[in-house]
Amino acid sequence: MAPKEIRWGILATGGIARTFTKDLTVDPTTRGVTKVKHVVVAAASSSSKTRAEAFLKECNWPNAKAYGSYEEFVKDPNIDVIYIATPHSHHYQNAMLCLEAGKNVLCEKAFTVNAAQAKKLAEKAREKNLFLMEAVWTRWFPLSIYVREQITSGRIGTVYRVQADLSMADNPDKTYADGKNRMVNLELAGGAQLDLGIYALTWCFQTLYHTQPASERKPPKVQATMKHFSVTGSDESTTVLLTFPRSEKLGGDAHAVAMSSIRVATDPANGIASGPAIRIQGDKGEIQVFPPAFRPVDTRVILSDGTVEDKHWEQPGPGKGSGFYNGFGDTIQPEGVGQGMFWEADEAAVAIFEGRKEGSFLDLAESIVIMETMDEIRKQGGLKYPDKIETLDYPVAL
Numbered sequence: 001m002a003p004k005e006i007r008w009g010i011l012a013t014g015g016i017a018r019t020f021t022k023d024l025t026v027d028p029t030t031r032g033v034t035k036v037k038h039v040v041v042a043a044a045s046s047s048s049k050t051r052a053e054a055f056l057k058e059c060n061w062p063n064a065k066a067y068g069s070y071e072e073f074v075k076d077p078n079i080d081v082i083y084i085a086t087p088h089s090h091h092y093q094n095a096m097l098c099l100e101a102g103k104n105v106l107c108e109k110a111f112t113v114n115a116a117q118a119k120k121l122a123e124k125a126r127e128k129n130l131f132l133m134e135a136v137w138t139r140w141f142p143l144s145i146y147v148r149e150q151i152t153s154g155r156i157g158t159v160y161r162v163q164a165d166l167s168m169a170d171n172p173d174k175t176y177a178d179g180k181n182r183m184v185n186l187e188l189a190g191g192a193q194l195d196l197g198i199y200a201l202t203w204c205f206q207t208l209y210h211t212q213p214a215s216e217r218k219p220p221k222v223q224a225t226m227k228h229f230s231v232t233g234s235d236e237s238t239t240v241l242l243t244f245p246r247s248e249k250l251g252g253d254a255h256a257v258a259m260s261s262i263r264v265a266t267d268p269a270n271g272i273a274s275g276p277a278i279r280i281q282g283d284k285g286e287i288q289v290f291p292p293a294f295r296p297v298d299t300r301v302i303l304s305d306g307t308v309e310d311k312h313w314e315q316p317g318p319g320k321g322s323g324f325y326n327g328f329g330d331t332i333q334p335e336g337v338g339q340g341m342f343w344e345a346d347e348a349a350v351a352i353f354e355g356r357k358e359g360s361f362l363d364l365a366e367s368i369v370i371m372e373t374m375d376e377i378r379k380q381g382g383l384k385y386p387d388k389i390e391t392l393d394y395p396v397a398l
């Protein structure tokens with residue numbers, strides 16, 4: 001059967017939009033995906049149509065339509081699904097715009113600013129019978145699927161403890177001195193937790209929550225501490241203790257530590273001598289996942305009988321290497337096409353093809369529980385964003 005063509009629209013033309021849109025040029029059959037193929041039919045920039053044109057050319061979709069306004073773009077009848085790649089502050093307004101216009105949506109992490117916004121979006125998607133998913137790309141990597149299978153197969157026994165860290169030494173006093181960068185800007189819902197901590201939580205949730213039978217999944221209890229960035233008051237380092245309640249039959253409570261920082265790094269010398277970013281500890285062994293937590297390519301399983309099993313998970317496609325931060329205010333994704341963003345795109349496309357309205361490895365209920373966890377972390381850490389980005393009102397001009 002010929003693959004079904006899924007027509008993408010790209011909302012915003014920044015750093016990650018570029019990586020994602022380039023990844024859509026990689027032939028899905030090179031990674032064993034035969035049901036769907038991707039085509040980018042449009043992109044929109046809120047700054048100008050010229051910027052959208054240049055973006056499409058750079059991303060190798062020169063025939064797609066360029067828009068200089070998100071409002072005009074969402075009306076394009078050729079678009080099946082929209083990828084939203086604006087700052088966190090804008091996700092709620094942008095996703096609502098797309099859903100109201102009848103478009104399926106794949107929205108970058110963190111899904112929204114707060115859980116109430118995530119719930120509203122979920123309600124809107126259900127009302128309109130549209131697909132909606134948070135784009136936490138890591139969940140769809142074969143590496144993550146393997147880690148979850150190691151857990152559910154019982155290979156490392158019952159998992160009692162998880163440690164996960166995504167931290168980058170950005171030298172914030174210098175790099176973010178003017179407070180404008182989206183990493184620290186409160187108007188853009190900046191801060192370590194929403195930008196980086198979401199991945200540490202992702203690892204805790206996909207190992208201790210998602211691996212439980214759906215009927216047994218319970219939100220964790222949260223204890224959090226935050227250190228604030230002196231220039232803007234956003235969080236520069238956040239450390240969270242999570243207690244996942246489990247029945248005695250399943251091993252009783254499990255503990256997790258989720259850390260994020262823009263001051264110190266998980267991996268200070270980019271792979272030289274660094275240890276695991278994630279440790280998943282069971283009573284028969286442990287799984288280690290090496291940095292960076294958002295795009296890991298190496299795992300190690302260590303069993304109590306002395307077995308050590310290392311695996312390397314290079315992303316299929318021409319691109320190589322891991323993402324890094326350049327220290328000058330920009331996040332640089334690895335160079336080249338084929339960085340692994342296509343896995344989440346495949347999931348969205350296959351879901352739309354099959355008529356599913358949610359993602360398989362991260363559904364809306366789980367995204368909402370994670371947003372509730374982040375609400376509690378922010379409450380305990382004393383981090384509040386401006387009302388205009390916490391609001392449920394729509395439309396609001398930001």
Ligand SMILES: NC(=O)C1=CN([C@@H]2O[C@H](COP(=O)(O)OP(=O)(O)OC[C@H]3O[C@@H](n4cnc5c(N)ncnc54)[C@H](OP(=O)(O)O)[C@@H]3O)[C@@H](O)[C@H]2O)C=CC1
Nearest residue numbers: 012013014015016017045046047085086087088108109110
């Ligand atoms: N999955 C991953 O690995 C990564 C995910 N992300 C996520 O992607 C999203 C965007 O991050 P990133 O691409 O790094 O951000 P950038 O700052 O590079 O791009 C954001 C884009 O959003 C649009 N935008 C609209 N309104 C505003 C505004 N008021 N201020 C700034 N930008 C605005 C702009 O595009 P335009 O002018 O065209 O409208 C801009 O280029 C975030 O949610 C982030 O968490 C980020 C990096 C990696």
Ligand SMILES: O=C1OC[C@@H](O)[C@H](O)[C@H]1O
Nearest residue numbers: 195196294323324325331
């Ligand atoms: O999602 C992300 O992953 C990579 C980081 O460099 C970036 O800041 C973050 O948004």
